[in-house]
């Protein structure tokens with residue numbers, strides 16, 4: 272399964288890439304670079320940095336920046352269109368006020384935002400509240 276995601280996203284499935292991908296698959300919420308580092312234990316920092324970059328570029332993962340927080344990353348939707356480095360997801364980024372975790376929550380459709388005179392290429396919706404685990 273691991274290998275398939277990488278293949279679909281046109282990335283060679285090296286043992287290290289598979290390991291990093293596994294960290295994402297093992298977490299249902301978004302994770303930070305530090306979370307990945309802790310999960311990997313021993314690793315080469317430059318290889319990890321390059322792997323993350325390739326994953327983002329090829330639409331395996333995307334970055335999530337909640338205001339005032341460290342950057343997190345999460346797996347992309349299978350539909351993610353990563354052309355020109357743009358990500359396309361049908362989900363909302365939900366942050367739980369109790370556990371602080373950020374989840375990618377799928378929605379039927381994101382609001383269609385039209386801005387006069389501007390060409391919208393990417394829309395990100397962020398929501399806050401209480402997650403399923405904390406309710």
Ligand SMILES: [Zn+2]
Pocket residue numbers: 330331332333347348351352353358359360
């Ligand atoms: Zn994406």
Ligand SMILES: [Zn+2]
Pocket residue numbers: 367368369370371372401402403404405
């Ligand atoms: Zn929570």
Ligand SMILES: [Zn+2]
Pocket residue numbers: 333335345360362363364374375
């Ligand atoms: Zn997301």
